[in-house]
Amino acid sequence: MPSTPHAGRWSRRRFIGTAAAAAGAGLLPGAVPAQGGPWAQRPPGHPRQVTFVVWQYGKIYDQIAKQFEDDWGVKVNQVIEPNVEPQVAKLTAMYAAGDTVDVSQSPMQYLANYIEQGIALPIDGLPGVEQYVRDFTPFTRAIAQRDGKTWGLPYFSTVWTFMYNDELLTRAGFKDKPFRSYPELVDQARKAKRDGVARYPILWIGGQGFEQLPGTWFSLTCNRGGVIFDRQLAPQLGAGSVARETLRWWQGTFKDELADPNSLNLRFIPAVKAFNAGQHVYLGTLHHYYVSLINDAAQSPIAGKGRVLGHPGDGKTIGYTMLYILTGNTKDREWAWKLLQYLGGRTKNGEYTQANRLATDAMLGSGYQSVMDSELLRKGWSKWGDVPTILSAWKGATNFAEVVPTVSQPWYPRWSDMMNVELTACLQGKVTADQACDNMVAAVAKAKRA
Structure with missing residues (x-):
């Protein structure tokens, strides 16, 4: 937005x-x-x-x-x-x-x-x-x-997509072979880090907001086949849920120092500016049109090197x-x-x-x-x-409200604020994915009361 x-x-x-x-x-x-x-x-x-x-x-x-x-x-x-x-x-x-x-x-x-x-x-x-x-x-x-x-x-x-620096991906030994699965993303990031291509190969959209930090979690969860709430508006964040396991995996990219810790300060535009410095292989996940900034010769040091990449597997994402x-x-x-x-x-x-x-x-x-x-x-x-x-990513997109149907509820903005706090704490390693998800479930009642 x-x-x-x-x-x-x-x-x-x-x-x-x-x-x-x-x-x-x-x-x-x-x-x-x-x-x-x-x-x-x-x-x-x-x-x-x-x-x-x-x-x-x-x-x-x-x-x-x-x-x-x-x-x-x-x-x-x-x-x-x-x-x-x-x-x-x-x-x-x-x-x-x-x-x-x-x-x-x-x-x-x-x-x-x-x-x-x-x-x-x-x-x-x-x-x-x-x-x-x-x-x-x-x-x-x-x-x-x-x-x-x-x-x-x-x-x-x-729609939400990944983007990557084609030059750095080639230097890491994966010319024209961007990741097609999450294990492959981790493997490529580890090799890029080990070979000195990038200190932090992955830059996430992690700044707090309505659709920045949460949008990354939502799109990853959607891609893995999960939702945040079901159609009856019940949270789907319990033990073993796709959303909880996705958050656990996402936290791991920070623990393993594959993801730039500064991601948690960056909303869309600042993240694109940081990516354009040419120090990260992958950027995710964000609105499709930001590739126009990455490849803008008048403003971007890496113009012409940015590529859009759909989510792995069946390409499912949110929009x-x-x-x-x-x-x-x-x-x-x-x-x-x-x-x-x-x-x-x-x-x-x-x-x-x-x-x-x-x-x-x-x-x-x-x-x-x-x-x-x-x-x-x-x-x-x-x-x-x-x-x-880009249009292929569009075809694989699910409406935002299918993954988070509570977005249409009057109490959602208050819950979103509390969710942002929990996601940040988790990715910073201050709480576990289990604690964060339990806190987010409890926050639903608080948001409704408020």
Whole structure:
């Protein structure tokens, strides 16, 4: 999720915006312009302005706001926060104060709360919704549709993958042979360490957050056939569980000094920057599009050497779609819907302008199947990585909520905070995997009470 604030030109919110600013969006090759659809019709009235509340991401919001204003002659009031946490605080504060908000982003872990509190409104019955729903990817349907209603339009989609430094892998004696199993990963890392190729061959995404440290554990657990909670929302962390044994194995990579201990301080962008110093063979696990930073000749010392690698075995991993939502404080639902479509759907000319721009110029996945299947996306992604490999990882991806179905529960954000503490303590060797998992099970009741 594009969310984490970092200094310098490498900030997660800026790298997509910088790329996106360089090019406009094109029509999907072979697609017929949907200019006659409901997105081309002007809603009644003329509001003084419409308002969205988002977290910063380069210049993408300036671009789409200008297009909206040029197309409809209505000013867009942009409320832009630096990252997810202050954006959530701003939205909830504005809602509580009764301030007008028409459209907002919704982090996946907060959507249930937004629905429960009335901050999010369903969009069913608005002009064009059915056409959008027909083009939703499975990831988008999984997050956007619940309780028989549709709760927004897609911002972007992603899947978790490994990445590796092809030059260092070759120096370690494994040219064009990245690991295909976890024992092989350990064996390759041991040889790379023994041969002096890398002091710590593995760099993990281990910084605390909603999807950084936990996402690595979730993707590894999913790949091994496990889940964190079952569909009845019971934790699956007991003795002998896949999740517990995965954590035990993961802790071992630190105990054996194969994994960089600084991993536990690194969220996505800082980890990529550290990996680009050329001192690690493998980086895992993280959103697919970060290979664009690894192979960016203007910024990366190892540009051209980064490769995407799917999870071993059947390639099973996790992924998700992030949403834009219509908010309960809108004073004009029809114009709010028009604004929502510019952010997460079609613009007046019938194009998926924002989705195309982010997919082709920033390597983000789309929440629309037609964009994911387009040649336009493939051409855009090919600048940074092997597209068939990346899309193969996509085909093996399970929705985040299938592995952690409690993410849709109002108490999940509190439990997530406690989980982060336990995972960190375990990987630091302060507690065992058994103790950490037992503590996480006990934390469920605490989170519910809070």
